[in-house]
Amino acid sequence: MGMNILVAHGGGPTAVINSSLQGVIEAARDSGRVDRIYAARFGAEGILKGDLIDLTHIPAQTVTRLGHTPASAIGSCRRKLEDADYPQVLETLKAFNIGCFFYNGGNDSMDTCCKISALARREGLDLRVLGIPKTMDNDLEVTDHCPGFGSAARYAALSASELALDASALPIHVVVLELMGRNTGWVTAAGAMAARLTDCQVLTYLPELPVDTDRMLADIEAGYARGKGLLVVVSEGICGTDGKPLADTGIVDGFGHTVPGGTAQHISDLIMRQLHIKSRAEKPGLLGRASIPYVSPVDRAEAYAAGRYAVNAALRGESGSMAAISACREPEYSSSLFLAPLEQVANAEKKFPLEWIVDGNRISDAFFQYAMPLMGGNFPEYALLR
Amino acid sequence: MGMNILVAHGGGPTAVINSSLQGVIEAARDSGRVDRIYAARFGAEGILKGDLIDLTHIPAQTVTRLGHTPASAIGSCRRKLEDADYPQVLETLKAFNIGCFFYNGGNDSMDTCCKISALARREGLDLRVLGIPKTMDNDLEVTDHCPGFGSAARYAALSASELALDASALPIHVVVLELMGRNTGWVTAAGAMAARLTDCQVLTYLPELPVDTDRMLADIEAGYARGKGLLVVVSEGICGTDGKPLADTGIVDGFGHTVPGGTAQHISDLIMRQLHIKSRAEKPGLLGRASIPYVSPVDRAEAYAAGRYAVNAALRGESGSMAAISACREPEYSSSLFLAPLEQVANAEKKFPLEWIVDGNRISDAFFQYAMPLMGGNFPEYALLR
Secondary structure (H helix, E strand, C coil), rough: CCCCEEEEEEECCCCCCHHHHHHHHHHHHHHCCCEEEEEECCCHHEEEEEEEEEECCCCHHHHHHHCCCCCCCCCCCCCCCHHHHHHHHHHHHHHCCCCCCCCCCCCCHHHHHHHHHHHEEEEECCEEEEECCCCCCCCCCCCCCCCCCCHHHHHHHHHHHHHHHHHCCCCCEEEEEEEEECCHHHHHHHHCCHHCCCCCCEECCCCCCCHHHHHHHHHHHHHHHCCCCCCCCCEECEEEEEEECCCCEEEEECCEEEEEHHHHHHHHHHHHHHHHEEEEECCCHHHHHCCCCCCCCCHHHHHHHHHHHHHHHHCCCCEEEEEEEEEEEECCEEEEEEEEEEHCCCCCCCCCCCHHEEEEEEEEEHHHHCCCCCCCCCCCCCCCCC | EEEEEEEEEEEECCCCHHHHHHHHHHHHHCCCCCEEEEEECCCHHHHHHHHEEEECCCCCHHHHHHHHHHCCCCCCCCCCCCCHHHHHHHHHHHHCCCCEEEEEEHHHHHHHHHHHHHHHHHHCCCCCEEEEEEECCCCCCCCCCCCHHHHHHHHHHHHHHHHHHHHHHCCCEEEEEEEECCCCCCCHHHHCCHHHHHCEEEEECCCCCCCHHHHHHHHHHHHHHHHCCEEEEEEEEEECCCEECEEEEEECCCCEEEEECHHHHHHHHHHHHHHCCCEEEEECCCCHCCCCCCCCHHHHHHHHHHHHHHHHHHCCCCCCEEEEEEEEECCEEEEEEEEHHHHHCCCCCCCCCHHHEEEECCCCCHHHHHHHHHHHHCCCCCCCCC
């Protein structure tokens, strides 16, 4: 007699969140100890409604396809579970006789995990709760890095390089690239790879440092004047010296938050109006977390392994932890998984080290030593003949 | 005793223009009849300055790398050669003793090719002039399609599908995707593939039909209300019923043209302000012509073949033509090359058939029968469990 398991996704998906799901399903099947494999349809919403998808018998081929399916194959939501929701959560867990619950998400989801774990213990429920980390933002503590980050970083690095080559091959404008990461610059920093892979000049601005617009424009003017094109890489969340976002739509959304928008376009407009240099802004946006052809194979393998690891840990009786990654970078990259107590991860935020930002607009070697293996290596060598 | 050849790039690059360059170089080497292989540094600018790159002895490995190098490896420019420039062009051709000239570009470049060919004939110069087609816009006449289009279309199709999956997996907003193609909808139409590859609803707007904003918003509201998320794919160049672009930056560039910008962001703002639905706009922009991981292998092979074909045609004495593609789609796709007189191609524009636009916002099967083989096949089958 085995047990039933439930897996749910929380928050924004990554390019490899379904690889973790694949790991969960395959480990559960391989164990021979799981009766039913359930997934919450649209994350917390599905848990609250008791709306679960039964994945027990989906074909192996479909499971394999998860490895190249972007977004969340089972659906996710932004809803954060609150204290008032927990009785309903317990009801669903009981109704489906869930023995292990896996929550695949970021900071908020780990906090939820932590609370459900404590609640189940108080209620005397035989429930094991394991977190599986996921965030392109890479802002989870304890773990060396987060599944989802390596692929978002590879997307940023290669896309920025491709744009930089376009900008230097036809140097008629300054190209401004906006990347995701409202509060943290981990992904945007990876865009600075373009300075290493191409002959183009690159200026990079992260949200961790306020931007002095006048100085930025002076640097852009000087950089463009040196020829060979110029790429400016900015995080969507960069702020001015007044601490306010450089750009917003002026629109307030249903949650009362001002909708940010068009940081790159805003800078591009400044370049045209104030420097009288032609400019264009590009904003791939969600593609940075959804693009499959740019997935880092290392990231995909680690996301898969984290899913498997969580299932195996739960089956041997572990609970209240997250599958975290420890990494060794010398002499060559290798990583392994360990269990981190959920309390250490919940609501903590790993900051981008300020000392990795050089002169306000360049990224130090230390970042690339950290991030390059996560991006999966195999960086292209371009043929530049001009 | 062989001859010297010159190759130049004109206008915006594509993801496979360097594959044509690879074809030119390898065919020239294989022939044993070419003494020196020159490339114009930054296209017409290099020709006018006599600034040529000598590629005769670059390593074979570098030539191979051209196949995955985006943008133009030799540089391009937007400058269109004018009558007053031609004496200078002839001077460069004579100074470097050029026997064959290959111009790799779109409409304008084919017009230039045509004029140089006529001029050389008038001046009694022993010069063969061949055009190699290149445009992501696919608007060249006579040829079935244009090298560069298949990859831009594959980028549009897969990126739109990835965004559609993100939009339906976390259906908290309408996602608006802006794609390149100011005057023609060939590339944007490929974004409608998302409706075939995912479970998300997709509305597609091409620049060929004026957009009634009220009707568009009504369709967006109804589509979003049906659930499963909504992706709106728009060309950067769509116009309102007054014939004016839906959005522009209000900035006039150095050439006196109003700089367009933010069509997707404009529509996204309308959705939020008028429909009170959350929305976000994505604009990968130049990535649509520079992305290497999304390159269509069919497109890359045809671009390479076009470069080779032009060299071999020139060496057997042909001149005044462009390497054009004829394609057969049944029972399976195959293509071959033929010579099209430059006069038939220069300044003509292939229009997107209006009958391929259904109800103003969907794309007919006929387009996909035309375009799918060019995108290189191998479309992903996604695992959708929700």
